[in-house]
Amino acid sequence: MAEKIRLGILGGGGNSLVGILHRIAASMHDKYDIVGGVFSRDMNSNVEFANNIGISSDRVYENCDSMIEKELGLPSDKRIQAVAILTPNFLHHSMAKSLLENGFHVICEKPLTTTYQQAKELRSLVKESGLVFAVTYTYTGYPTIRKIREMISNGAIGEVQKVDAQYYQGWINPIIHQSDTRMDTWRLDPEKSGISCCIGDIGTHAFDMLEYLTHLKIDKVLADLNYLYDDNKMDIDGSILIRCTNGVKGIIRASQIATGENNNFVIMIYGKKGGIKWEQENPRVLHYMLEGEEVQMIESDKINSDLLSDDAVLPPGHPDEIFDAMANIYNGAAKAINKEDYNEGEFPTIIDGVRGMNFIESVVESHNKGNVWISLDNN
Numbered sequence: 492m493a494e495k496i497r498l499g500i501l502g503g504g505g506n507s508l509v510g511i512l513h514r515i516a517a518s519m520h521d522k523y524d525i526v527g528g529v530f531s532r533d534m535n536s537n538v539e540f541a542n543n544i545g546i547s548s549d550r551v552y553e554n555c556d557s558m559i560e561k562e563l564g565l566p567s568d569k570r571i572q573a574v575a576i577l578t579p580n581f582l583h584h585s586m587a588k589s590l591l592e593n594g595f596h597v598i599c600e601k602p603l604t605t606t607y608q609q610a611k612e613l614r615s616l617v618k619e620s621g622l623v624f625a626v627t628y629t630y631t632g633y634p635t636i637r638k639i640r641e642m643i644s645n646g647a648i649g650e651v652q653k654v655d656a657q658y659y660q661g662w663i664n665p666i667i668h669q670s671d672t673r674m675d676t677w678r679l680d681p682e683k684s685g686i687s688c689c690i691g692d693i694g695t696h697a698f699d700m701l702e703y704l705t706h707l708k709i710d711k712v713l714a715d716l717n718y719l720y721d722d723n724k725m726d727i728d729g730s731i732l733i734r735c736t737n738g739v740k741g742i743i744r745a746s747q748i749a750t751g752e753n754n755n756f757v758i759m760i761y762g763k764k765g766g767i768k769w770e771q772e773n774p775r776v777l778h779y780m781l782e783g784e785e786v787q788m789i790e791s792d793k794i795n796s797d798l799l800s801d802d803a804v805l806p807p808g809h810p811d812e813i814f815d816a817m818a819n820i821y822n823g824a825a826k827a828i829n830k831e832d833y834n835e836g837e838f839p840t841i842i843d844g845v846r847g848m849n850f851i852e853s854v855v856e857s858h859n860k861g862n863v864w865i866s867l868d869n870n
């Protein structure tokens with residue numbers, strides 16, 4: 492077995508949402524060792540947190556630049572090889588750029604950057620450097636999702652004729668109605684989040700998922716966004732009509748003010764022969780609906796897939812299958828970093844990250860221009 496990949500982490504400190512998910516996922520296939528990083532802007536909490544998770548203080552750094560400088564001073568067999576970026580969005584671009592320019596592989600949270608232009612710049616750097624760049628559209632790692640992708644490719648529902656992705660959360664409802672709580676949330680601050688909150692945060696998952704599952708390319712969007720208050724600059728809800736390059740039509744609905752909802756991400760894809768439905772809150776099950784037949788509910792422990800070359804680490808029935816999803820992405824990226832064979836689709840790449848940014852900017856442009864069709868770059 493290849494030596495473990497030495498992983499650094501930026502962000503993902505004790506108070507963060509995704510830190511624990513990445514740390515567990517990175518360790519699940521025994522392919523990474525977390526050896527250092529910058530877990531917070533504040534050096535004291537940074538060191539305290541690192542010590543709590545067993546990282547020695549001499550590999551805890553003040554910021555990304557000092558991490559790069561000091562790591563480059565270490566012998567190559569000790570140095571961090573890949574870095575996971577888990578900070579708020581506005582830091583992704585500068586961190587990823589410096590890492591790529593200095594020879595580190597990158598695993599970056601979505602949305603890739605805060606602008607499409609920055610995303611394209613990173614894509615050029617990845618191309619020039621030959622380094623591996625994974626973007627953690629986590630849900631594409633679910634075993635069931637990978638099975639659906641294969642089923643659709645193999646004609647299980649026939650030619651796709653309608654796509655629908657709904658991603659509803661309610662967590663912004665208690666925040667949005669008071670201006671002080673609005674100000675306290677980085678996702679509602681354009682300086683930190685980028686030009687979009689809801690579409691950048693979760694609409695982009697829906698966009699990526701539809702393209703991942705169907706291999707279709709979304710060509711045009713027509714969006715109607717919702718801000719609720721005049722002094723709120725960030726969308727917190729939106730409905731987006733979509734058209735794919737082959738003419739297939741569909742819809743992406745995303746909301747963070749769907750009061751009472753947790754993480755209600757539902758994908759529905761309909762073809763000439765049948766349809767497939769999947770719900771993130773019950774991720775082990777896919778609903779397979781063939782014209783004129785009883786609905787089949789297929790569970791993920793019955794799934795074999797070329798995109799899941801290792802068995803799932805969590806036993807079937809475990810409610811925290813999200814760790815398996817992220818671990819599949821880390822595992823795919825590890826194969827690429829170790830120059831082992833892997834299948835296209837084992838981890839989302841810089842191309843998916845760039846597509847996501849193109850989508851976000853097109854949606855906001857469509858809304859701002861009075862709900863008009865905007866074309867994405869598809870060449």
Ligand SMILES: NC(=O)c1ccc[n+]([C@@H]2O[C@H](COP(=O)([O-])OP(=O)(O)OC[C@H]3O[C@@H](n4cnc5c(N)ncnc54)[C@H](O)[C@@H]3O)[C@@H](O)[C@H]2O)c1
Nearest residue numbers: 502503504507508509529530531532577578580600601629
């Ligand atoms: N893939 C997914 O499903 C998913 C889910 C949630 C969040 N995310 C993404 O993950 C990223 C982080 O989101 P979150 O909800 O975990 O945010 P958060 O606010 O919960 O955590 C951010 C972390 O970054 C740290 N941080 C901030 N500035 C830093 C700096 N300069 N250097 C080092 N660390 C710094 C903070 O201390 C904190 O630990 C965002 O880009 C978000 O879109 C992705």
